[in-house]
Amino acid sequence: xxxxxxxDAVTVPEAFDRARWLRMGGLWLIAVLAVIALYWESAASxxxxxxxxxxxxxxxxxxxxxxxxxxxxxxxxxxxxxxxSAWALxxxxxxxxxxxxxxxxxxxxxxxxxxxxxxxxxxxxxxGLQVARSWAFPLGFLLFCVPFGEFLMPSLxxxxxxxxxxxxxxxxxxxxxxxxxxxIPSGQWSVVEACSGLRYLIASVMVGTLFAYLNFTSxxxxxxxxxxxxxxxxxxxxxxxxxxxxxxxLSSNRLAAGADHLIYGWVFFGFVMFLMFMIGAxxxxxxxxxxxxxxxxxxxxxxxxxxALLGLAVLIALPASLWMQIVRAEQPQTVQLNAPPVNGFxxxxxxxxxxxxxxxxxxxxxxxxxxxxxxxxxxxxxxxYRQQGAQRKxxxxxxxxxxxxDTHWAVVSRTEETVDLNGRPxxxxxxxxxxxAAPGDPGVxxxxxxxxxxxxxxxxxxxxxxxxxxxxxxTGRGDDGAVVVVYTRVEDGESNRARExxxxxxxxxxxxxxxxxxxxxxxxxxxxxxxx
Numbered sequence: 001x002x003x004x005x006x007x008d009a010v011t012v013p014e015a016f017d018r019a020r021w022l023r024m025g026g027l028w029l030i031a032v033l034a035v036i037a038l039y040w041e042s043a044a045s046x047x048x049x050x051x052x053x054x055x056x057x058x059x060x061x062x063x064x065x066x067x068x069x070x071x072x073x074x075x076x077x078x079x080x081x082x083x084x085s086a087w088a089l090x091x092x093x094x095x096x097x098x099x100x101x102x103x104x105x106x107x108x109x110x111x112x113x114x115x116x117x118x119x120x121x122x123x124x125x126x127x128g129l130q131v132a133r134s135w136a137f138p139l140g141f142l143l144f145c146v147p148f149g150e151f152l153m154p155s156l157x158x159x160x161x162x163x164x165x166x167x168x169x170x171x172x173x174x175x176x177x178x179x180x181x182x183x184i185p186s187g188q189w190s191v192v193e194a195c196s197g198l199r200y201l202i203a204s205v206m207v208g209t210l211f212a213y214l215n216f217t218s219x220x221x222x223x224x225x226x227x228x229x230x231x232x233x234x235x236x237x238x239x240x241x242x243x244x245x246x247x248x249x250l251s252s253n254r255l256a257a258g259a260d261h262l263i264y265g266w267v268f269f270g271f272v273m274f275l276m277f278m279i280g281a282x283x284x285x286x287x288x289x290x291x292x293x294x295x296x297x298x299x300x301x302x303x304x305x306x307x308a309l310l311g312l313a314v315l316i317a318l319p320a321s322l323w324m325q326i327v328r329a330e331q332p333q334t335v336q337l338n339a340p341p342v343n344g345f346x347x348x349x350x351x352x353x354x355x356x357x358x359x360x361x362x363x364x365x366x367x368x369x370x371x372x373x374x375x376x377x378x379x380x381x382x383x384x385y386r387q388q389g390a391q392r393k394x395x396x397x398x399x400x401x402x403x404x405x406d407t408h409w410a411v412v413s414r415t416e417e418t419v420d421l422n423g424r425p426x427x428x429x430x431x432x433x434x435x436x437a438a439p440g441d442p443g444v445x446x447x448x449x450x451x452x453x454x455x456x457x458x459x460x461x462x463x464x465x466x467x468x469x470x471x472x473x474x475t476g477r478g479d480d481g482a483v484v485v486v487y488t489r490v491e492d493g494e495s496n497r498a499r500e501x502x503x504x505x506x507x508x509x510x511x512x513x514x515x516x517x518x519x520x521x522x523x524x525x526x527x528x529x530x531x532x
Contacts, residue, residue, distance in 0.1 A: 016078040024082040024127055031122040031312065035115070038320040039099065042111045045390050049108075049147040055199045056147040058206055063145065065210065069138040077134035082127040084308035089315055092121050096319035103323050104470035106393045106479075112146045118316065125312045137213050144206045149198060150397055156196035156234075163238035164191070164245060173249060178434065179412045186249045193404050197237030200269050204233040204276075211277060215284045225280055236272040243268070330387055330478060337364035337384050337520040340512035345370035345505070348377060355433070355446060357485050358403040359383040361392040364520065370505065376498075378505040380513070381485040384520050386478065388469070394452065394481045395462045395469075401431050401448055401485065409433050409446075417449055419503065421458070421510045426451065429460045430499075432490065447498040448487035449506075453517050455480055480521050484513065 036043050050059045070077075095117040102110030120139045124132035132139065161180050168175050168184065176183045180191040208229025212222040339347065348369040356367065362383040369377045385394040393399075402409045410433065417430035428449040435444040451460040454468040455477060465481065473479050486505060490498045 017081050020081055021078070024084075027309065028082075028122060028126040031126050031316070032119060034313070035118050035122065035316055038317060039111075039115050039118070041390070042099070042103075042108075042115045045108060046112045046115065046145070046147060053147065055150070055202060058203060059145045059147065062142060062206075066138040066142050069141065069213075070135055073134065077131055080128070080130045080134065082131050084126055084305045084312070085124050085128045086308040086311060087129060088121050088124040088132075089308070089311045092118065092125060092312060092315045093318075095121060096315060100319040100323055101470055103319075104326070104473045105466035106388050106390075106395075106469070107466055108390070109146065109148045113143075113148065116142055116146055122312070125308065141209065141213075144209075149202055152201075153193060153196045153198050153397075156198055156201070156237075157191050157193070159234075160195050160197060160238055160241050161191040164241045167238075167242040168245065171246065173246075179410065181410055181412075181434075184245070184249060186252060189245055189248075190410070191241070195237075195241055197233060197240075200233040200237050201230070204229045204273060207273070208276075211280060215280065217285045221283065221285065228276065228280075232272060232276050233269070236269055240268045326473060329476065330473075333386060335363040335384050335386055335520050337366055337382060338516050339366045339368040339380075340509065340516040342370055342505070342509040342512055344508055345372050345378070354379070355409060355435075355487070357381050357383070357401045357448075357450075357483070358406070359394075359399045359483055363387075363392075366516075370509070375501060376489050376491060378501060379485075379487045380509065381487070382482055382513070382517070384480070384482045384517070386480050388479050388481075394483060395465050399483070401450060402433055407436065409435055412445070416460070417499070419449060419451075419506055421506060422514075426458050427460050432495070445490040445493075446487050447490050447495060447502065448485055449502055450483065450485045453482045453484055453514075455521060456514075456518070482517055482520070484517075 046059075050056050095114050099111055099114030099118070102108070102114060120142060123135060123139060157180055161177070161182070165175050165177050165182055168182075173184050182189055205226070209226055212225040212229075216222045216225065341347070348371050350367060350369055354367070354369075359365070363386045364384045365382065367379065367381045369379050371377050383394075385392060388394060402411050412432045412434050415430045417428045418425050419428045420426075428451045431448045431450065433446045433448065435446075451458055452465040454465055455472055457468050459465050459468070469479050469481060486502050486509075488498050488501050488505075
């Protein structure tokens with residue numbers, strides 16, 4: 001039996017059942033702590049990102065804001081009598097399995113999203129759907145804790161470079177561009193990670209979403225303002241980049257050079273955000289009292305509530321238990337990886353200034369040069385990974401051919417290339433790089449082909465490599481994988497000749513390369529060549 005109780009969010013605080021809220025609130029707190037304890041590694045890695053990355057330091061204030069929002073609207077939920085709900089359990093199972101998929105494939109963002117999702121779902125599971133409904137926005141706002149969005153950085157950097165170069169040419173400034181680097185008469189400029197605008201975008205969306213919730217009541221206006229909060233920082237960042245380059249150009253690089261251009265950027269961005277919120281405030285809607293029908297149970301159903309809580313406990317613990325069993329079954333093994341011999345090519349030692357891909361914490365690594373008479377050298381780089389985790393993984397945003405902070409090399413172009421390996425066509429990433437040199441000096445140029453080897457499966461896709469890895473771990477075959485990179489010098493701008501050289505080398509070398517990787521897969525012994 002239950003009664004339907006119409007109420008106004010402000011006028012019926014006396015319906016608050018303090019004893020019931022203390023009892024159920026205590027159970028909810030236990031559920032939250034249990035989730036954090038069971039998935040502590042994911043929680044700790046998320047916290048570490050908050051600390052180490054300036055892009056996500058805002059996450060520290062998100063739980064505080066959520067708590068304040070819940071307390072601010074306490075008159076709307078204190079009349080509800082909380083009771084566990086089994087309707088949330090299927091969603092708990094789904095989110096738990098998503099976390100397991102993220103753990104198997106070592107995708108931090110998926111694990112972090114699932115962890116926050118499990119924390120959110122403790123509310124409807126323990127306190128009930130009506131409480132979750134009254135806390136809907138604060139619970140959704142909690143998703144801003146997830147350090148998510150770095151995959152957008154390359155695209156945002158490219159868009160910033162496109163706009164800046166176009167605006168400079170429109171302003172009458174001659175520009176020569178290669179990739180994210182460009183040269184104007186007053187000097188050289190480069191679009192780096194800080195120029196992507198990702199920090200501006202994430203900060204603007206978070207603050208804009210909160211502003212829309214607090215200042216508008218209609219869904220249409222809220223969504224419109226959030227859309228503006230997405231578009232404005234993108235445009236503002238492009239204008240900021242253009243103005244900084246022009247300021248440096250017109251002042252002969254006395255202004256906006258070095259770290260001070262970042263300061264100018266934040267000042268400009270702050271001014272733009274201030275204008276956006278001032279304009280949004282003009283369309284502010286008056287707050288309306290929240291009023292809806294609340295179903296208040298006359299008596300609790302301890303059996304049903306107990307089964308719901310038991311089901312929640314089992315479903316929360318299930319993914320973590322499966323993951324511990326998988327990890328326990330993977331015995332520690334060292335990797336022996338040998339440089340493969342190639343028919344028709346002579347192995348050569350590496351010079352001290354050899355370019356090296358930025359793949360860190362590999363279990364084993366080999367890098368070798370090969371020479372054939374009357375031809376430029378071809379380089380081979382193999383990095384092998386086993387028992388991957390948060391600190392060591394094959395596919396990650398930091399494992400790249402050229403790191404963003406590299407002071408010696410820069411990426412000029414990225415394309416897709418089809419390579420013939422044992423008579424089968426495979427897709428590879430084709431990257432051209434340029435060594436930094438003095439103005440007027442073209443510098444050394446390299447062409448590289450890169451793909452992943454996942455226990456015999458080949459792909460140049462990060463997501464597909466992750467799925468192969470997850471399936472292999474789930475089926476008990478481990479998580480072995482490697483990156484394969486072949487590269488050669490581009491002489492006198494002859495890109496086609498360099499490409500042909502790489503393809504010819506792979507026709508001869510691939511059987512030996514694959515044999516070396518298969519040998520590493522079955523090896524247990526000393527590491528032949530430790531990763532740097």
